[in-house]
Amino acid sequence: AQSVTQPDIHITVSEGASLELRCNYSYGATPYLFWYVQSPGQGLQLLLKYFSGDTLVQGIKGFEAEFKRSQSSFNLRKPSVHWSDAAEYFCAVGAIRTNFGNEKLTFGTGTRLTIIP
């Protein structure tokens, strides 16, 4: 079964500093990988996704993530955070559909990001 671990429950970063949010996954084949962001009281917004190809993927709002198969990781990065980046961030893994039944995305428990001036 697939699983996702986000080891950091809460991270605090100064505005303008760099950011890295960790995500480790467990899946027996090539996964689909995603990062979502959730602002308070809102749904989840897709930041970026990895399906195949270049292991460094660019997303919206200046975010990027790097897929490292050897480490089973898909960490999210941003070179300089803005106060508006304060939110909850979720990593998710999905199966490349090989047969009817691999429907679901599995989400991590999330990392709450606080930005201080």
Add this chain to the structure above:
Amino acid sequence: ETGVTQTPRHLVMGMTNKKSLKCEQHLGHNAMYWYKQSAKKPLELMFVYSLEERVENNSVPSRFSPECPNSSHLFLHLHTLQPEDSALYLCASSQVVGGGEQYFGPGTRLTVT
């Protein structure tokens, strides 16, 4: 209207009430999902529909009853809920059923009193 919409955004109901949550997607997708998001818990997948046919039900109590009349609309009918059912209920859609990206609505914040 674009994306995935959900109504109502907030709902307070007693344990003996019957209510329904509505989700509509304007993306032309063929798959729709209901998730439950509780504080300090991972997102829980409740139901999956593909072309109006239910394909997965993750052992959800029968007091939650989904309905998918067409590929654009999804309902979650609620009756005799418990206080522990209070949560944010999120609807999502995807192009096809599978592990590809899903697009989420803003959610319905449900409080059961």
